[in-house]
Amino acid sequence: MNDVVTVTGKSRSGDICSLSFDWDRTVEPGQFVMVWAPGMEEIPLSLSSVGDVKSITFRIIGKDTEALGTKETGDRLSIRGPYGRGYKVNDRKRTLVVGGGIGIAPVLPMMADGLDTALAARSAGELDFALPAADKATGKTWISTDDGSMGFCGNAVQLVKEILKEREYDEILACGPEIMLFFLHKFCVENGIKCQMSLERYMKCGCGICGSCMIDDKRVCADGPVFTCGEISGMKDFGHANRDPCGTRVLFR
Amino acid sequence: MDLRTSVGSLALDNPCILASGIMDETGEGMARVLRAGAAAVVSKSVGTGPNPGHANPNFIEEEAFCLNAMGLPNPGIKVYAEEMRTAVACGSVIGSVYASSPEEFAELAGCMEDYGACAVELNLSCPHAAGYGMEVGTDPHMVKRIVSVVKDAVSIPVWAKLTPNTHILKDIGKAVEEAGGDAIVAINTLRAMKIIPEFGRPFLSNRFGGLSGSAIRPVGVRAVYDLYSTVTIPIVGVGGICSHRDALEYIMAGASAVQIGTAVLKGLDVFSKVNEGLRDFMREYGYPSVKDMVGVAHE
Numbered sequence: 425m426n427d428v429v430t431v432t433g434k435s436r437s438g439d440i441c442s443l444s445f446d447w448d449r450t451v452e453p454g455q456f457v458m459v460w461a462p463g464m465e466e467i468p469l470s471l472s473s474v475g476d477v478k479s480i481t482f483r484i485i486g487k488d489t490e491a492l493g494t495k496e497t498g499d500r501l502s503i504r505g506p507y508g509r510g511y512k513v514n515d516r517k518r519t520l521v522v523g524g525g526i527g528i529a530p531v532l533p534m535m536a537d538g539l540d541t542a543l544a545a546r547s548a549g550e551l552d553f554a555l556p557a558a559d560k561a562t563g564k565t566w567i568s569t570d571d572g573s574m575g576f577c578g579n580a581v582q583l584v585k586e587i588l589k590e591r592e593y594d595e596i597l598a599c600g601p602e603i604m605l606f607f608l609h610k611f612c613v614e615n616g617i618k619c620q621m622s623l624e625r626y627m628k629c630g631c632g633i634c635g636s637c638m639i640d641d642k643r644v645c646a647d648g649p650v651f652t653c654g655e656i657s658g659m660k661d662f663g664h665a666n667r668d669p670c671g672t673r674v675l676f677r
Numbered sequence: 678m679d680l681r682t683s684v685g686s687l688a689l690d691n692p693c694i695l696a697s698g699i700m701d702e703t704g705e706g707m708a709r710v711l712r713a714g715a716a717a718v719v720s721k722s723v724g725t726g727p728n729p730g731h732a733n734p735n736f737i738e739e740e741a742f743c744l745n746a747m748g749l750p751n752p753g754i755k756v757y758a759e760e761m762r763t764a765v766a767c768g769s770v771i772g773s774v775y776a777s778s779p780e781e782f783a784e785l786a787g788c789m790e791d792y793g794a795c796a797v798e799l800n801l802s803c804p805h806a807a808g809y810g811m812e813v814g815t816d817p818h819m820v821k822r823i824v825s826v827v828k829d830a831v832s833i834p835v836w837a838k839l840t841p842n843t844h845i846l847k848d849i850g851k852a853v854e855e856a857g858g859d860a861i862v863a864i865n866t867l868r869a870m871k872i873i874p875e876f877g878r879p880f881l882s883n884r885f886g887g888l889s890g891s892a893i894r895p896v897g898v899r900a901v902y903d904l905y906s907t908v909t910i911p912i913v914g915v916g917g918i919c920s921h922r923d924a925l926e927y928i929m930a931g932a933s934a935v936q937i938g939t940a941v942l943k944g945l946d947v948f949s950k951v952n953e954g955l956r957d958f959m960r961e962y963g964y965p966s967v968k969d970m971v972g973v974a975h976e
């Protein structure tokens with residue numbers, strides 16, 4: 425079922441764009457929608473705010489995100505969803521949220537909800553979109569950049585290691601590039617920390633029918649996109665291979 | 678209560694098969710559906726080379742139906758060997774193939790046989806792929822040629838999946854039978870369209886797609902009923918089956934087995950639930966075996 429929503433707000437910093445809209449559906453952090461407007465292909469995007477006003481935040485990386493980035497207040501979007509399984513917060517005080525790059529967008533609702541959050545990006549400019557929300561956060565926040573232009577100098581996994589020197593957490597809820605998640609997952613397993621991670625694959629139907637987004641025998645759209653540490657441990661394609669639109673298994677380099 | 682049935686020489690532990698196009702692009706996807714209780718799975722329709730299918734959007738679901746124009750995405754028959762290997766290790770896999778000529782169909786069917794498929798299903802019915810599917814499957818002469826050339830090329834059973842988008846379904850069914858086809862699968866999706874009023878244009882990138890789900894069940898049941906009164910080869914019923922009562926409609930119309938597709942949207946437990954429901958129904962209404970219910974609506 426699709427809803428047609430009207431864009432009520434837009435912000436853009438560098439190649440990262442946010443569109444907000446009123447949408448009367450209950451959404452859990454980590455769930456996603458299929459977004460479309462004429463002139464682009466329909467794409468999956470996790471919601472970056474899940475209150476009465478919803479938002480999507482995306483990096484402009486190709487023709488579809490470019491077309492979506494031209495939308496202005498008053499323009500309309502087709503939204504299908506919300507789909508999938510989001511994050512489950514078990515113990516608010518003992519949970520650390522970690523977002524890397526544009527993977528910060530799906531974890532923003534949890535930062536806004538007061539959970540302690542670590543944000544990592546390649547450089548300061550890529551964090552601009554998240555700073556207003558980080559300023560308002562009531563939980564602790566940490567920032568790192570690969571080039572040291574803001575916060576701790578290092579990647580997300582290095583930042584998490586620093587944080588854990590001072591504080592204890594039982595569970596990490598993360599989203600980011602698969603390479604980051606791969607090493608973060610490895611770290612969690614080695615250190616006995618639970619985790620939930622939002623994964624990504626090429627999607628078509630978005631709701632568990634077509635089988636194009638499989639990782640091993642899991643459908644990212646319907647069984648995920650958020651998977652538990654144990655589920656991820658059992659995935660031989662995690663960090664190793666994905667599927668192209670034909671369904672051909674393609675190895676990561 | 679005996680849930681076992683057979684489609685010609687192919688014996689099945691229960692009458693529920695996964696329909697083509699659902700979670701079957703990968704071997705592990707098919708394996709999971711077999712573990713969920715399907716007696717067999719039909720693979721994604723596979724062609725000679727890799728095909729990304731139609732651009733998104735190519736799917737939308739509503740309360741009573743789904744509409745899709747996937748456009749036969751598949752990695753190509755050569756690469757698909759790996760997916761078949763994984764799936765065949767877990768149970769019975771029917772290899773679905775699509776092609777534009779009898780010779781191409783035969784070549785693909787031969788590969789599926791080599792990969793260990795227990796039967797081959799010819800896609801003569803996809804409503805949204807130019808030059809394929811229903812475009813070759815609505816001409817009885819063409820259907821007869823395709824089935825007959827494939828029959829000569831393989832030794833596994835050959836099933837023909839037919840389209841409801843025709844007024845000569847019975848003629849096409851007869852053509853399958855005359856060519857030596859082992860079973861008819863009916864129906865594929867109905868050619869359909871959805872328009873988004875706010876945008877003033879069709880939702881699917883391909884504009885047209887195929888309608889599936891509960892909304893098409895009466896059309897499928899009628900088609901199976903018509904075919905059962907026309908041919909003597911077994912029929913596999915498919916189209917909008919969500920519950921055991923839906924499956925019973927098809928079986929009583931003349932289907933020896935059924936396929937379930939769109940209902941997977943609500944959960945993979947649909948296979949075990951339908952089988953459980955069938956068992957209870959048979960106990961209550963005094964049918965010792967699924968086979969005793971096939972075609973009873975004609976009596």
